[in-house]
Amino acid sequence: MEHSPRLALSNKRFTVTYTLTGTKQECLLKARDICYEQTVEFPEDLTPTGDIGNHIVGRIEDFRELSQKRFQTDISFAVESAGAELTQLLNVIFGNISLKPGIKVEKVNLPAEILCLFTGPKFGQRGFRKALRVYKRPLICTALKPMGLSAQDLAGQASLFALGGIDIIKDDHGLADQPFCPFEERVQRCSEAVRNANQKTGKSSIYAPNITAPANRVLERARFAKKNAAGALLITPGLTGLNSMRLLAQEQVFGLPLMSHPAFWGSFVTSPHSGLSHYFLYGQLMRLAGADAVIYPHSGGRFSFSREECTDIVRGCNDNLGNLKAIFPAPGGGMTRDRLHDMLSMYGRDFILLIGGELHRYGGNLSENSRRLVEMLEKA
Amino acid sequence: MEHSPRLALSNKRFTVTYTLTGTKQECLLKARDICYEQTVEFPEDLTPTGDIGNHIVGRIEDFRELSQKRFQTDISFAVESAGAELTQLLNVIFGNISLKPGIKVEKVNLPAEILCLFTGPKFGQRGFRKALRVYKRPLICTALKPMGLSAQDLAGQASLFALGGIDIIKDDHGLADQPFCPFEERVQRCSEAVRNANQKTGKSSIYAPNITAPANRVLERARFAKKNAAGALLITPGLTGLNSMRLLAQEQVFGLPLMSHPAFWGSFVTSPHSGLSHYFLYGQLMRLAGADAVIYPHSGGRFSFSREECTDIVRGCNDNLGNLKAIFPAPGGGMTRDRLHDMLSMYGRDFILLIGGELHRYGGNLSENSRRLVEMLEKA
Numbered sequence: 001m002e003h004s005p006r007l008a009l010s011n012k013r014f015t016v017t018y019t020l021t022g023t024k025q026e027c028l029l030k031a032r033d034i035c036y037e038q039t040v041e042f043p044e045d046l047t048p049t050g051d052i053g054n055h056i057v058g059r060i061e062d063f064r065e066l067s068q069k070r071f072q073t074d075i076s077f078a079v080e081s082a083g084a085e086l087t088q089l090l091n092v093i094f095g096n097i098s099l100k101p102g103i104k105v106e107k108v109n110l111p112a113e114i115l116c117l118f119t120g121p122k123f124g125q126r127g128f129r130k131a132l133r134v135y136k137r138p139l140i141c142t143a144l145k146p147m148g149l150s151a152q153d154l155a156g157q158a159s160l161f162a163l164g165g166i167d168i169i170k171d172d173h174g175l176a177d178q179p180f181c182p183f184e185e186r187v188q189r190c191s192e193a194v195r196n197a198n199q200k201t202g203k204s205s206i207y208a209p210n211i212t213a214p215a216n217r218v219l220e221r222a223r224f225a226k227k228n229a230a231g232a233l234l235i236t237p238g239l240t241g242l243n244s245m246r247l248l249a250q251e252q253v254f255g256l257p258l259m260s261h262p263a264f265w266g267s268f269v270t271s272p273h274s275g276l277s278h279y280f281l282y283g284q285l286m287r288l289a290g291a292d293a294v295i296y297p298h299s300g301g302r303f304s305f306s307r308e309e310c311t312d313i314v315r316g317c318n319d320n321l322g323n324l325k326a327i328f329p330a331p332g333g334g335m336t337r338d339r340l341h342d343m344l345s346m347y348g349r350d351f352i353l354l355i356g357g358e359l360h361r362y363g364g365n366l367s368e369n370s371r372r373l374v375e376m377l378e379k380a
Numbered sequence: 381m382e383h384s385p386r387l388a389l390s391n392k393r394f395t396v397t398y399t400l401t402g403t404k405q406e407c408l409l410k411a412r413d414i415c416y417e418q419t420v421e422f423p424e425d426l427t428p429t430g431d432i433g434n435h436i437v438g439r440i441e442d443f444r445e446l447s448q449k450r451f452q453t454d455i456s457f458a459v460e461s462a463g464a465e466l467t468q469l470l471n472v473i474f475g476n477i478s479l480k481p482g483i484k485v486e487k488v489n490l491p492a493e494i495l496c497l498f499t500g501p502k503f504g505q506r507g508f509r510k511a512l513r514v515y516k517r518p519l520i521c522t523a524l525k526p527m528g529l530s531a532q533d534l535a536g537q538a539s540l541f542a543l544g545g546i547d548i549i550k551d552d553h554g555l556a557d558q559p560f561c562p563f564e565e566r567v568q569r570c571s572e573a574v575r576n577a578n579q580k581t582g583k584s585s586i587y588a589p590n591i592t593a594p595a596n597r598v599l600e601r602a603r604f605a606k607k608n609a610a611g612a613l614l615i616t617p618g619l620t621g622l623n624s625m626r627l628l629a630q631e632q633v634f635g636l637p638l639m640s641h642p643a644f645w646g647s648f649v650t651s652p653h654s655g656l657s658h659y660f661l662y663g664q665l666m667r668l669a670g671a672d673a674v675i676y677p678h679s680g681g682r683f684s685f686s687r688e689e690c691t692d693i694v695r696g697c698n699d700n701l702g703n704l705k706a707i708f709p710a711p712g713g714g715m716t717r718d719r720l721h722d723m724l725s726m727y728g729r730d731f732i733l734l735i736g737g738e739l740h741r742y743g744g745n746l747s748e749n750s751r752r753l754v755e756m757l758e759k760a
Binding site: 007008009033037038039040041042043046047048051052055056080081082083084085086087088090091092094095096097098099100101143145146147148149172173174176177178179180212213214215216217236238239240241242243244246247262263264265266267268269270271274275276297302303304305356357360361 | 387388389413417418419420421422423426427428431432435436460461462463464465466467468470471472474475476477478479480481523525526527528529552553554556557558559560592593594595596597616618619620621622623624626627642643644645646647648649650651654655656677682683684685736737740741
């Protein structure tokens with residue numbers, strides 16, 4: 001085909017590792033297809049030779065058998081194909097091919113030329129610990145719930161949790177801006193309740209409101225939360241768009257840790273053969289997009305993540321990713337006290353224990369139940 | 381459990397139809413789980429009675445067997461649980477349960493109280509036709525490609541397509557703001573090329589640039605495109621967040637038809653058992669979010685949608701949805717001329733034929749190839 005013009009390319013490339021499902025022949029074709037589909041979107045025979053054919057089209061760097069009908073391939077792309085924005089980077093990694101079954105993104109390997117575009121988590125594990133002044137044990141987070149309670153009732157709960165010494169008291173992710181519990185009233189009341197409790201306990205518990213909203217309102221809600229002394233923010237990037245979270249992380253004025261919630265984007269991880277790996281979605285991608293902690297359902301709770309998948313998330317939160325800080329895995333989803341020992345042995349100290357409904361059991365004395373949980377973790 | 385306070389609820393509810401996979405017993409449990417997981421996120425025994433238990437918790441309105449190990453259920457939710465925002469509406473429809481396999485959203489039934497929150501598509505099928513002055517045949521759309529060409533080269537292509545009478549000349553969805561083809565230069569050159577061609581042909585071809593970008597830049601790019609006489613906009617809501625598209629549709633100043641691209645969110649539709657139905661994702665949801673046309677891969681091309689799934693999309697684009705306009709299905713993805721007859725018999729006249737690489741074949745005379753295609757459709 002016609003020869004393409006010379007492009008001012010740096011020759012720097014980033015690499016994506018994909019797991020492919022099918023026979024060897026099918027998977028070789030899939031790998032080749034990814035190279036074209038994610039870049040030129042042109043039939044191979046129509047693609048110009050020269051710089052486009054040699055550099056813009058993806059390049060298979062490695063192809064190996066994992067097991068029967070499972071193969072893995074490393075495909076590299078010119079850094080220029082991703083422009084300088086997270087949207088287009090993600091589009092090259094998993095745009096059109098998200099529509100094709102049997103392709104799963106395992107991880108990315110990004111050179112400094114791309115990593116320098118992202119400031120990543122502002123706090124990370126260290127910064128989050130410092131904000132809470134808790135250095136030696138797992139952090140403890142609980143959620144204000146259930147949906148339907150008034151701002152006043154939730155503030156009452158927040159007070160009891162803070163008196164009991166819970167570190168992070170977050171909105172349940174279903175608390176948005178409903179008529180029975182408006183966002184602004186809730187933020188004001190719950191922040192105040194936690195502040196008052198801190199004065200009694202001498203601790204640094206924080207309230208983390210849910211600012212998930214249409215993109216144009218996320219910043220507005222974050223500002224309101226900051227102004228009203230919230231200590232962190234909860235956001236569901238699957239609903240707001242990833243860049244709403246990234247913008248907050250980059251905005252110097254806010255200075256609040258961000259916790260990402262996994263709602264709506266679960267379909268990326270429910271198939272073992274398609275979508276995104278736990279490592280990539282909850283680790284690498286959330287760090288690129290600025291989360292300081294990533295919430296996900298721990299194995300054995302009321303969701304279906306396996307133990308291995310949870311371990312992969314921990315690695316994704318901690319593995320080297322240029323200058324981007326390590327972040328907290330925050331496993332939750334139906335956790336109970338009798339599972340604590342197991343969680344500690346699996347996660348060590350550097351995680352956020354997310355425990356909700358369980359604290360409402362045992363007589364329903366939230367403050368006392370919280371205090372006992374904190375003690376258990378301090379002794380562990 | 382304790383009795384919850386009385387909430388000022390309207391008693392209006394919206395309904396979601398889910399398909400569930402498993403034994404009858406498993407699916408009954410899943411249905412019940414959805415009621416709690418999507419609202420109070422509380423164990424059933426801890427959920428307060430009264431208004432929360434009776435109205436906030438989802439309600440199983442119907443449960444029926446579809447086939448062996450496939451069941452369907454209609455679950456209703458209080459309109460107030462969705463607040464007044466698309467983010468929270470989507471969160472109630474498919475938030476946490478997106479993380480659980482074997483649950484698929486088939487469709488939603490929204491009352492006027494929710495539909496009135498969304499202006500939906502600004503143009504719809506009629507408005508889009510009017511903008512193009514094409515009333516009796518399918519609209520024809522092609523894409524500027526491949527990635528790697530300069531703005532000048534793409535403008536040359538745009539000119540040839542417009543001279544050949546193609547209605548909509550869109551950016552390939554991988555054209556973002558790369559150094560070898562900056563967004564602003566591309567928009568200026570391609571718009572001008574199409575305008576000049578229109579002066580020669582007397583037709584109303586339009587250029588539709590890709591404005592997919594981080595949320596804070598989408599509006600900026602849309603403004604630039606409008607100012608530079610673009611005729612429509614291409615956006616990938618999976619990458620920008622749905623609300624970026626919705627905002628554009630609601631902004632009165634823009635007045636440009638919006639075409640949504642399916643990249644990145646493919647994982648919602650690759651499993652027959654989990655995720656979102658084609659009807660809901662490409663029909664109902666895209667209309668709520670303001671798309672005037674929805675791009676997707678037609679069956680039998682280089683993607684894997686079935687014929688039935690494509691028909692479901694057409695229904696989703698056209699079925700009654702309050703006052704929200706009907707929108708264009710825009711099937712593409714490796715379409716060839718010899719499939720035209722079949723597509724016409726399946727889609728009738730009211731669709732946008734998306735045809736890319738194929739026009740570059742047959743000697744590569746883009747203008748002549750385009751003209752022949754338009755003629756074929758006018759005679760059909």
